[in-house]
Amino acid sequence: MQITAIETILLKIPYDNGGPPWNMSGTPWSTLDILMVKVETDAGVTGWGEAFGHAVNEGTKATLDTLIAPLCIGRDPTAIGPLMRELRQRLHIFGWNGSVLYGISGIDIALWDIAGKLAGLPLHRLLGGAARHTLDAYASLMRYTDPDLVAKNAACAVERGYRAIKLHEIDVPQVKAARAAIGAAIPLMVDTNCPWSVGEALEMVRRFAPYDLHWLEEPVFPPDDHAGLASVRAAGTRIAAGENVSSLGEFKKLFDAGAVDFAQPSVTKIGGVSEMMKVIALAEAYGVTLVPHCAYFGDARSPGALRAALHGSRSQPLRAMDRGEGRQGGGAAGTWSRLRSRSGGHREIPQPRYDRHALIPGGRDEDHRTAHCRGADPAGDADPHLDPPYHRRRLPPRLPRD
Numbered sequence: 001m002q003i004t005a006i007e008t009i010l011l012k013i014p015y016d017n018g019g020p021p022w023n024m025s026g027t028p029w030s031t032l033d034i035l036m037v038k039v040e041t042d043a044g045v046t047g048w049g050e051a052f053g054h055a056v057n058e059g060t061k062a063t064l065d066t067l068i069a070p071l072c073i074g075r076d077p078t079a080i081g082p083l084m085r086e087l088r089q090r091l092h093i094f095g096w097n098g099s100v101l102y103g104i105s106g107i108d109i110a111l112w113d114i115a116g117k118l119a120g121l122p123l124h125r126l127l128g129g130a131a132r133h134t135l136d137a138y139a140s141l142m143r144y145t146d147p148d149l150v151a152k153n154a155a156c157a158v159e160r161g162y163r164a165i166k167l168h169e170i171d172v173p174q175v176k177a178a179r180a181a182i183g184a185a186i187p188l189m190v191d192t193n194c195p196w197s198v199g200e201a202l203e204m205v206r207r208f209a210p211y212d213l214h215w216l217e218e219p220v221f222p223p224d225d226h227a228g229l230a231s232v233r234a235a236g237t238r239i240a241a242g243e244n245v246s247s248l249g250e251f252k253k254l255f256d257a258g259a260v261d262f263a264q265p266s267v268t269k270i271g272g273v274s275e276m277m278k279v280i281a282l283a284e285a286y287g288v289t290l291v292p293h294c295a296y297f298g299d300a301r302s303p304g305a306l307r308a309a310l311h312g313s314r315s316q317p318l319r320a321m322d323r324g325e326g327r328q329g330g331g332a333a334g335t336w337s338r339l340r341s342r343s344g345g346h347r348e349i350p351q352p353r354y355d356r357h358a359l360i361p362g363g364r365d366e367d368h369r370t371a372h373c374r375g376a377d378p379a380g381d382a383d384p385h386l387d388p389p390y391h392r393r394r395l396p397p398r399l400p401r402d
């Protein structure tokens with residue numbers, strides 16, 4: 001059996017975030033940008049993967065088309081481990097992170113999709129079987145900057161049934177507004193995307209203290225300043241990080257430094273399902289809660305990142321799940337819905353049939369639609385599967401503040 005063709009496909013889906021488009025990368029985000037990777041074989045089985053991601057999609061696509069795909073043509077798609085190791089080794093000089101690794105991730109996910117189709121089994125069965133059938137969800141809001149918009153969208157998400165909220169704000173008035181809007185009982189997380197020095201982050205921990213953050217995500221630049229992150233954590237806040245970690249070895253360094261309470265590997269960035277499962281095992285060995293990051297905008301019908309991350313999470317008894325899901329076509333609340341097992345309403349995990357059509361976007365798999373509609377219903381209909389209130393007692397304890 002051989003890989004005969006690899007096609008990369010860019011998708012852009014209109015998107016409303018409930019406020020002005022966030023301009024994180026120089027271009028305002030007004031569409032959900034997704035890079036699909038289609039791997040075809042001489043056996044007639046096609047695998048779908050997804051490679052990170054949005055603003056860097058064009059770069060990842062070029063890397064896949066010109067560098068990675070030619071090395072995969074003619075190779076055995078069922079020998080995933082050897083091929084992934086070879087790709088990493090041969091291409092490492094062109095980038096041990098970034099587009100090279102993102103592209104490899106997309107190939108790996110597609111090959112696992114092929115493996116599932118060949119076996120006639122969903123991915124989680126290949127990974128050891130299901131430990132759960134639902135995952136909780138929290139609403140992850142874009143950065144609005146305007147405190148009124150933050151409050152409005154946070155309240156809207158709670159109204160829609162979410163039982164935990166994450167912001168992407170970097171100042172106190174916005175966090176204060178969100179806390180006031182959602183009340184004291186709803187867990188509130190703040191993802192800052194590496195804006196501060198260690199000293200600045202320590203100051204922000206002090207200023208955020210009245211708002212009882214469930215976690216502070218990536219407060220320090222550069223993202224590999226593990227010691228700095230550990231010192232912020234030691235100041236008394238739970239830390240989440242890992243979406244910018246590029247390898248199993250880097251996660252070990254992160255854990256050895258005692259830098260995180262929540263590890264967030266991204267299946268589309270770190271090397272696909274293969275590397276993700278190694279990180280999950282490592283996190284378990286270190287007793288660190290795993291909250292997989294995922295490509296921002298894939299939805300539950302898409303065949304790539306979400307499915308891979310969902311099925312990886314499903315096979316793990318104690319792991320959590322984190323993933324972005326865009327509101328398509330002008331949704332009202334402007335949230336990303338992030339699937340997690342420990343902080344909010346939960347979602348059914350799709351059970352694809354894994355026939356040749358099961359992973360085609362917009363395909364006919366009923367379970368795709370079920371998961372998608374329950375996960376991002378623009379009308380805000382009540383979700384009959386919302387889980388019981390969030391259980392704070394299961395979370396890692398805060399460190400002493402003094």
Ligand SMILES: [Mg+2]
Pocket residue numbers: 191193217218243
């Ligand atoms: Mg983040």
